[in-house]
Amino acid sequence: MKTMIRSRATRAALALGMAATLAPLAAPVPALAQAQETTESRLRRIEAELRAVQRKVFPDGAGKTFGPEITAPAAPVAPTPGNAATTPLSDLLTRMDAVEAQLQRLTAASEENQDRMGKLEARIVALEPPVPVETAAPAPAPSASTPAIATTPASAQPAPAPVPVAAPQPAPKPAPKPAPVATPKPASPSADRVAAVQAIEKPATDDKAEDEYAYGYRLWEAKFFPEAQQQLGRFVQQYPKHKRISFARNLLGRAYLDDDKPGTAAQWFLQNYQTDKAGERAADSLLYLGVAMARLKETKRACVAYAEFKTAYPAEAAGRLKAQYEAASKSVTCN
DSSP: OHHHHHHHHHHHHHHHHHHHHHHHHHTHHHHHHHHHHHHHHHHHHHHHHHHHHHHHHSTTGGGOOOOOSOOOOOOOOOOOTTSOTTHHHHHHHHHHHHHHHHHHHHHHHHHHHHHHHHHHHHHHHHHSOOOOOOOOOOOOOOOTTSOOOOOSOGGGOOOOOOOOOOOOOOOOOOOOOOOOOOOOOOOOOOHHHHHHHHTSOOOOSSOHHHHHHHHHHHHHHTTOHHHHHHHHHHHHHHOTTSTTHHHHHHHHHHHHHHTTOHHHHHHHHHHHHHHOTTSTTHHHHHHHHHHHHHHTTOHHHHHHHHHHHHHHOHHHHHTTTHHHHHHHHHTSOOO
């Protein structure tokens, strides 16, 4: 009987000891669940903000889709008894690693976009023409009939004196218009000149274009320069594809140069050279362009033309046009 009483007392003491031992372990369970819930909600908020940043950095989604930024909070999941205590912590660490990796990628993409935008803005600024600064127009001076505006305070100003009203003045008469200046007409050629020009025979062959050029050449050779200018000008307009076009443009420049019109002559020489640098009279036009520039007192341009002639047409400079080139280059001093 005593033995049974002792056994029951021992079991009761053992039960009380186990309860006391397990009590501290059971107490932190609600705190752990609350901490897990707080971490879970914070992580969800960070992920929602990250998706918002992704939408801002990649407006078109970059081929991906994202969930809504705000969703209903999920009900907290109570820990299942018997599961390992480290499983939720491992899940949180994995998700945090993913968030950090996405933040790194977004940071790199944002820096690249900023660098590209900076380069684009620099190129746009370089391409845009400078905006002219508008200067403010000076204020008009006050006229005699307009009273000046006082700058003193209203309290310090004296009472305004009555302004006398001037009698109306008669309107001024309009100034007489200047008489139109009559433009002098070019003097008509004399009868002797007309007869001399008509005495020059115009060829009449089966090639009409060739006849027109030959007639212009004969007029220039006879020193009828204005008539040669008209004839060769008509040929250039009517037959721009003719085999003599390089000859005609060059000879038209010569007609103006011999007529003491170096400015117009230079235009025809330059046009003939630039239009067809391989033309039969392109070298002549470049050489005589320098002559025209020298007559216009444009020494630097004349030297440029001579130097380009010697470089572009060395055979002509040493052969057919040697005498003309040496005489022309000696007339100017080139550095």
